Amino acid sequence: MNLAREAIELLGQVARILWFEGTKHGMRDREWMALRFLFRANRFSRTPSALASYVGTTRGTASFIIGELERLGYVERTRSSKDKRSVMLSVTQQGKKFLARDPVNGLVDAFAVLDDDSKLRFRDTLRQVLDQADAAEQRHHTDICKRCIFLREDRTASENKSTVEFTCRLFRAPIAEAEIELLCTSFEHHRQ
Ligand code: SF4
Numbered sequence: 001m002n003l004a005r006e007a008i009e010l011l012g013q014v015a016r017i018l019w020f021e022g023t024k025h026g027m028r029d030r031e032w033m034a035l036r037f038l039f040r041a042n043r044f045s046r047t048p049s050a051l052a053s054y055v056g057t058t059r060g061t062a063s064f065i066i067g068e069l070e071r072l073g074y075v076e077r078t079r080s081s082k083d084k085r086s087v088m089l090s091v092t093q094q095g096k097k098f099l100a101r102d103p104v105n106g107l108v109d110a111f112a113v114l115d116d117d118s119k120l121r122f123r124d125t126l127r128q129v130l131d132q133a134d135a136a137e138q139r140h141h142t143d144i145c146k147r148c149i150f151l152r153e154d155r156t157a158s159e160n161k162s163t164v165e166f167t168c169r170l171f172r173a174p175i176a177e178a179e180i181e182l183l184c185t186s187f188e189h190h191r192q
Pocket of ligand 1: 044
């Protein structure tokens with residue numbers, strides 16, 4: 001038995017839960033993927049072009065998906081006060097509530113019953129596989145800021161407290177502690 005092939009075959013069947021024909025609760029699979037992503041993405045990635053790159057589609061198709069999500073009241077766009085051409089997307093309260101009906105929630109529940117060690121091993125294995133595939137294909141997958149090569153961490157310690165500040169060396173911008181767990185399409189992992 002080839003264990004690697006068997007694992008990938010099973011992963012393919014799991015993917016069928018993510019990718020489906022037609023709609024579920026009124027939305028297509030790509031619209032669900034976009035809503036899920038925008039909820040978890042950092043401020044640099046909540047843009048139409050980052051969304052297109054994450055979903056793996058053209059800017060035109062991403063724009064159609066955003067239009068649908070706006071029409072349903074799940075996403076809103078704001079224009080930057082500095083650059084009127086720059087658009088930031090955010091999930092509305094209604095959109096956050098609607099995520100309770102996400103078709104992948106059944107899958108999340110199935111993983112949730114595993115013990116913490118199994119969950120960590122599964123997550124880390126998927127990351128390792130993605131990192132290796134990235135290296136082989138010269139690309140970058142989307143991942144959390146905390147793991148990114150561009151994240152700088154500055155610690156300062158005074159008499160009775162220590163503080164930590166994060167900066168993104170790519171965007172030259174401060175990163176709040178709460179943001180380091182968010183997804184970024186410009187993520188780059190540490191290569192060996
Ligand atoms: S440090 Fe990396 S993941 Fe974080 S915002 Fe910058 S490019 Fe994105």
